[in-house]
Each structure stands twice: as C-alpha cells, then as structure tokens.
Amino acid sequence: MSREDYSKYLETLELPLGASLSEIRKAYQHLKALYSRESIVTLPIEDEISAEVKRQILRQIEEAYQGLLVSFKKEEDTLENEMSSRPAMKNYEQTSVELTTFTGQALRKIRERLNIDLQDIALSTRVQTQYLKDIELENFEALPPEAYTRGFVISYAEYLSLDSKKVVDDYMSRYSAWKDEHEKKM
C-alpha cells in the first residue's frame, strides 16, 4: 500500500497516523453504524443528505478499512502461528455462541483475539483497568462486593458483544463458590 493510500484511509476513518489495529477496528465499526443507521446525530440532516452520498461514504469507509487491514495482515499471520498451539478460535462469533464456560482466562483470550485493549474497555465501561484485570485473573479477593462485580462482568461482556447473561451467570457461579468457601473459613 502506498503512503498516500495509508494516510487517505486513516483520514477516512478519522484516525491519526500510526493508529493500532484495534483503533482501526473500533473506528470502522463506529462509522459504519453511524452512516447506516438513524440516530439523533444523523436524523436532523436526514433530508439534506441523499442516499447516494451516504452510500458513497459507506463505500469509502469499507475501502479504507479493507485497505488498512492488508497492512496488518502480515502481523496477523505471525500472530496466527503463535496461537496455533491454543484451541482454534477461527470464527469468533461461532465460537462465542458455542462457548458455555466463561472463565477469566477464556474472556481474556476472546478479548485478545479481538485485539481489544483493557484500556479501551475501561474507557467505554468506566470500570477501572485494575478490576478488569482482576476479572480476567479471577482474582475474586480483589474485586468489589458481588453486586458491583456482577455489573462489571456484564459491562465487560457487552463490550465484547458476548451474551452478557450467559457470561455473567457462568462467571458469578465461580465467584459465589469462592465466596461461600471464603465465608466458611472466616
């Protein structure tokens, strides 16, 4: 990809030079939704913008995203090799639907597979990064009281577009087991 294309694509996705793959992915998803759905941001100018202009913008967004993905392809291939020893997670959506156990470790793997930083989740969910880490480590002791932890896990799951009810029920079953154990000891 030429230098001009690279900057043009990033401009289309409204990102600075050197944006990471996860930033690119996030921007792409955000813009695609913005220009294909109605919202309070687009409704006021609905009558001003023709369908053709919208389609064109969506095409540009798509082209930019696909173009930028290519430049990360090489990196991804290496990642793929490294991960080949881990259980195959070829089709993320498929896998996450099939999954029934959502341990902290499993959540972390899904997150890493999506190339999402904990900071991204923290910013959007407003759950402190340290708590997110503790969730992934199942470091129950460090997590806040049950009701809060439950909320944090739901936010985390929603951010990854997982079925949050399934995730939180499974996750909190281990939390409760730990809590019972812990209280017995006291």
Next chain:
Amino acid sequence: MIMKAINERNPEIWTIGGGKGGTGKSFVLSSMGICLALQGKRVILIDADLGGANLHTFLGINKPRISLTDFFEKKVLLPDLVVDSGIKNMGLLIGAIHSLSPDGIKYTQKLKLFRHIKKLNADYVLIDLGAGAHFNTMDTFLLADKMIVVIIPEIIAIENLYFFLKNAFFRHVINSLGGHGLRDVVQNAWKNREEHDIKNFSQLIDYLKGLSKTMENIINTKLSDFRAYIILNRINTSQEIMIGNSVKSICKKYFGLNSSYVGYIEFDAVISRCINKRQSYMQAYPASRCAKEIERLTENLLEGRDISTKI
C-alpha cells in the same frame, strides 16, 4: 524587558456558542475559567449574552453595576469594566446592555469592542455567547482563537449545532469576501438557489467554489482555518460519549467542516443545585467526576487536541 513582552502579548480568546439555549454553555465556560485561573493563568470572562447576562450567578456574586453599556455610552475603558469574580486570577466583564437592544450596536462600535477585547491584559479571555445565530453572535464567535460549541445528547441541540456551524462558516466566508468586493456572492447564490440547483450546504459550497479560481481559493482557505471544538455536556450513559465522535464525523463528511471533540461532562444533579445556591461547582466539589472531566477537557483545549481514547 521580558516581563513587559509577556504582558503585551495578546490574550488567547475562547468563545462558547452552540445555537441552543440551556445546553450548559455558561456553566462550562465559568468552570473552565476557574480551571485556568487555578493553574495561575490570568483569565477574564466576558458575558456577551446581551439579552440575559447571568454569568455572575455561576460564580456566586452579585450582578456587577458596570457593564459594556458604560464602554459604549460613557467611553469607560474596557479594562476598567472588569470586576473581581471572587476567584483569584479571574476577572468578569458583563455585557448587559440595558438601553441598547442587542441589534442596536453599530458595526463600528462592534469592531472597536473587538479591538479592545484583543488587547485586554490577560492570558485567556473566555466569551460566553447567548443562544441563537444572530450575525452579531456569529461575529463574536468568529473572533476566537478557539471556537467552542456545547451540545447535549438531544436531537434538538444537535440539529441547532449543525445550523449554527453552517451559519458561522458562511459568516466567516462573507466577512472575508468583503475585502475582495464579493460580499454579496454568497447571499445571491442562496437567494437564487433554485436556479442553480442548490439544495444543501455542500452543494452551495461546491457552487461557490465553481464560480472562479479566486472563490475556490478563498473557500478552501476558510475551510482549512475553520475549526470548532466540541464539548458534550450532560451525558447519562457511557455509550453517549461516542455522540461527540459522531457529530465530529458528520461535520467533516457531510459539511467538510473540521472540528475537535475535546471532552464530555456527565450529568450530575448536584450541578443545578450548586447553581441555584449560587455556589461555584468547581470549588464546592473539586474532586467530583464532573470536575475532573472539566479539567481534562480544559487541558485538551489548551493543547488543541481531541479527547484521548486511552486512559
């Protein structure tokens, strides 16, 4: 010598507009002023809401007796109209013009006022504009080094913002066309829009660019030096944070207008309680989340950068 040079430097001017009333412009402006003043910067707040100046309420002080009226009518010097805001490093100048209607300011008076504002002895001059998109409001808005708009996550506020920015941009173009003897070009194009098949903002821009090479250059220059700084106030959920990004995107992709999304402030019922008690929120609750968010967005404005996506 060095000290003198610093004192003679012109202040950086920030203006706050945004079309709709009740989005929290005055609250945001007074809070940012306090942030800057607490950092040791010399700040002057100007309440240019000529219809209903009330910035003093946000600072918990009584309405000053002197105002811009004295500048226009009694020829009092602008620095002498700046009153103590009750906060160290920060002065307040109110614009209540009792005998003059807001429309009644003559063009030359306006230019004189702008000239004196630019010479005020301060590091930052923050100007609060009233609601609406009257051309006097627009000209004051455009006076800024940083043009700030405040929106809330409501469709009317966003609709008004688009209207406000489009108007501000055309005012910006028209003001500079005067020097080229082309003052009426924009109005005429709009007046005869059916004839030219102009249905919206971007078609008008394209039409104007197509008129001549000179017009094209002017429009392109004006587009590149026009930048609004967006603040999203009173959000209720973290999902709403992205509305700022969305509005910024729409401005660029649909209108070709540049903007920066500098930050958001979440809803806090305590804020209106503070205002009603005439208490400054930033001083009463300096450790609150909103106060931190205001500090962050003030910092972003100082640096002229967007809200960061990382913590």
